[in-house]
Amino acid sequence: QSALTQPASVSGSPGQSITISCTGTSSDVGGYNYVSWYQQHPGKAPKLMISDVSNRPSGVSDRFSGSKSGNTASLTISGLQAEDEADYYCSSYTSSSPRVFGGGTKVTVL
């Protein structure tokens, strides 16, 4: 199963909004509402930020939001803060395997 496609890096200034895309196919992202997003700081374990395309688990800031259009899912971070600097991974259910991850996007706060 091929990994989902994410941009290698995205950057923004504090207070700005950024969006990270996650492109798959009709066999994964486009076919199911089972897209999730994980945040990973260096040397730390991943943290679930968004599940089922747009649901925020308890405790996750409402500055994080998710959406999907066709075969592309998106994670938007509003009011960018220094603590948001991390790697972000999308994940989707697929027709041929339980889960596949994207290649990851490094978010830099300028």
Place this chain on the structure above:
Amino acid sequence: ELRLLESGGGLVQPGGSLRLSCAASGFTFSSYAMIWVRQAPGKGLEWVSGISNSGGSTYHADSVKGRFTISRDNSKNTLFLQMNSLRAEDTAIYYCAKTIGYYYYYDMDVWGQGTTVTVSS
């Protein structure tokens, strides 16, 4: 507090074996599917293996199928990953993770700190 603690990693020669363990606490272990995810040095996340809450159903990624076996002991709140015929490309940090449901395609909401496996001669 929900907690997962991995152990069993280390240095092993190509072709060798290792058994990873993941001790769970703070939640009803037998109610949730569990997952192993790995991350090679400087690389992204890779979903490796999953097991249903009862242990009756498992799934392994193609990259490890036939070499790795996931299992669990619900009486001891422990998850395992038996890794055989190890290759250099299996070198990674291995994380165990709890899913939010009884099946392994669910999202992962609790993660361990990871255990490092290095395959090298």
